[in-house]
Amino acid sequence: xxxxxxxxxxxxxxxxxxxxxxxxxxxxxxxxxxxxxxxxxxxxxxxxxxxxxxxxxxxxxxxxxxxxxxxxxxxxxxxxxxxxxxxxxxxxxxxxxxxxxxxxxxxxxxxxxxxxxxxxxxxxxxxxxxxxxxxxxxxxxxxxxxxxxxxxxxxxxxxxxxxxxxxxxxxxxxxxxxxxxxxxxxxxxxxxxxxxxxxxxxxxx
Numbered sequence: 338x339x340x341x342x343x344x345x346x347x348x349x350x351x352x353x354x355x356x357x358x359x360x361x362x363x364x365x366x367x368x369x370x371x372x373x374x375x376x377x378x379x380x381x382x383x384x385x386x387x388x389x390x391x392x393x394x395x396x397x398x399x400x401x402x403x404x405x406x407x408x409x410x411x412x413x414x415x416x417x418x419x420x421x422x423x424x425x426x427x428x429x430x431x432x433x434x435x436x437x438x439x440x441x442x443x444x445x446x447x448x449x450x451x452x453x454x455x456x457x458x459x460x461x462x463x464x465x466x467x468x469x470x471x472x473x474x475x476x477x478x479x480x481x482x483x484x485x486x487x488x489x490x491x492x493x494x495x496x497x498x499x500x501x502x503x504x505x506x507x508x509x510x511x512x513x514x515x516x517x518x519x520x521x522x523x524x525x526x527x528x529x530x531x532x533x534x535x536x537x538x539x540x541x542x
Contacts, residue, residue: 351447362453376459380427381414386467393485410521424461437474462528
């Protein structure tokens with residue numbers, strides 16, 4: 338797939354996307370660092386916004402007061418609850434709770450491979466198309482900021498960087514996609530790599 342990705346081409350790509358069964362995860366760049374034990378199900382929404390100038394992706398910056406991953410860039414989402422009707426329901430519920438966008442404004446167009454984190458979460462990335470106008474009300478206890486990034490930035494694979502840090506006396510590698518003052522990395526960046534692979538399949542894949 339080449340050229341401009343618009344809403345229709347997004348729908349077509351996600352319709353054809355088939356989970357490969359192996360899943361994605363932090364272990365993609367760190368063989369041997371797979372999570373052990375029970376995986377806790379979770380889901381995030383990858384919100385694609387139809388702006389007049391083209392598609393954008395919507396992100397949140399987590400509150401600096403949160404005990405886990407404070408200040409990090411993420412998609413709206415969280416762990417599944419027993420009353421949720423599948424991953425899409427989890428992602429839509431969490432999106433409304435975190436940024437105040439009601440599900441009536443979101444067209445679910447598909448989902449990506451499961452993403453497994455080293456902390457034991459099995460995340461289903463759900464792709465949703467948002468058509469303005471819609472109101473946003475960030476939950477102050479969880480969300481510090483909401484911002485958007487043009488989709489073409491992520492479609493350019495030269496922006497898919499690989500960084501490393503020491504963790505538990507081991508060097509851990511991860512994807513990073515710095516954009517201005519925003520440092521998009523870790524699981525969020527890993528899911529974005531998967532998203533781009535769906536939209537722009539590699540000829541050698």
